[in-house]
Amino acid sequence: MSYRYALVPYIRAPEKYPNVVLFYDEYVSIIKDAFPKGKVHLLILPRNEETSKQKSQEAFKDEKTRKMLEAYVHQAIELTQKAFDKEWRRIDGDDEKKMKILVCCHSVPSLNNLHIHVLTTDMCGRNMKNKKHYNSFTTDFAIRFDEFPLKEDDFRLQDKGKCESLLKQDLVYNGANYKSSFKKMQAKIHEDFDKIYKHI
């Protein structure tokens, strides 16, 4: 079971991992996701033990916790934007158009410590490898930070089975249904990305 606690070191001793931890204070650590699903993919980890062991659906019922995190979310968004812009430029030169950034929590996390994903929405990360990865960020399986607190009747509060079924649904990109053909969809996604961005 210990893989479920892979994030513990960054909460307990962020100072030990300068290559992974971009920022930390007494409340949070902001780290680079070891298996990025977007070109840039960070995680915000609340360091408070009680908060960390809760699911996002529960932890973010508390307004204080949400408010406390807002500033860190904005900070992480800025870090993500800067990291992306440092690596990628639009071919059309229109620097006003910014890569969209997603801030969310998975409705059924696999790691036991609360973590907020902050990632560019290109879906071109090195470790975007399968249908579950893709659907975990493109369906309601992902709970956007601005959706918290969830309404009482939100299925994601109770219905783990329905959440998990979202990961198995057909792959949809740009209005097209790719059924289960992850590789074909990924090829199209990368093709489109390469039409818009060039690496610096």
Added chain:
Amino acid sequence: MSYRYALVPYIRAPEKYPNVVLFYDEYVSIIKDAFPKGKVHLLILPRNEETSKQKSQEAFKDEKTRKMLEAYVHQAIELTQKAFDKEWRRIDGDDEKKMKILVCCHSVPSLNNLHIHVLTTDMCGRNMKNKKHYNSFTTDFAIRFDEFPLKEDDFRLQDKGKCESLLKQDLVYNGANYKSSFKKMQAKIHEDFDKIYKHI
């Protein structure tokens, strides 16, 4: 679609393929199966065009056709027995015990030319690679030559769907159910074979 006619050359011009054709006359060719599912695996191919294009269920309703083939079946069995004995010896030295030989047709063939399988029942052929291969020789999907002509109510005369479903059933070997674990079953089959036979 032309792969469905892979056997045509051995019917039309058996004299051209001495490395594959073990015997031929005006009625049949007996060839080595290119993808053997037993240690020895031959095919009897009736050369008559009308016969060849029928399914076994139809062709062997005709008694003359069956009778014509009987002698060739016995010949093919002898060839198979000799070829096996030339390569493999029982470790216990009991030469009276003979490897069993199966003579059958597939109820749903993939190749369009009528072919009778004659093979040792060791299930250890070089090309025994998956569940469908195995079930195609160990279930009623295989119609033994001595079952022809089929009774009128035999499902294999009409129900292609039921025939094909037999290929997907659980793997059974020596009374044990291996579900879909082909590799595990195959390991056991080879282990058992190696306990009884040694290569010459």
Added chain:
DNA sequence: TATTCCGATAGTGAC
């Protein structure tokens, strides 16, 4: 839904 490894399953293309 952490990854990774292995194996079973499924679709395709073959001329």
Added chain:
DNA sequence: GTCACTATCGGAATGAG
């Protein structure tokens, strides 16, 4: 059920004295 190739799907292990 022809094969061979690719890719998808599905389970299990992952720790460690």
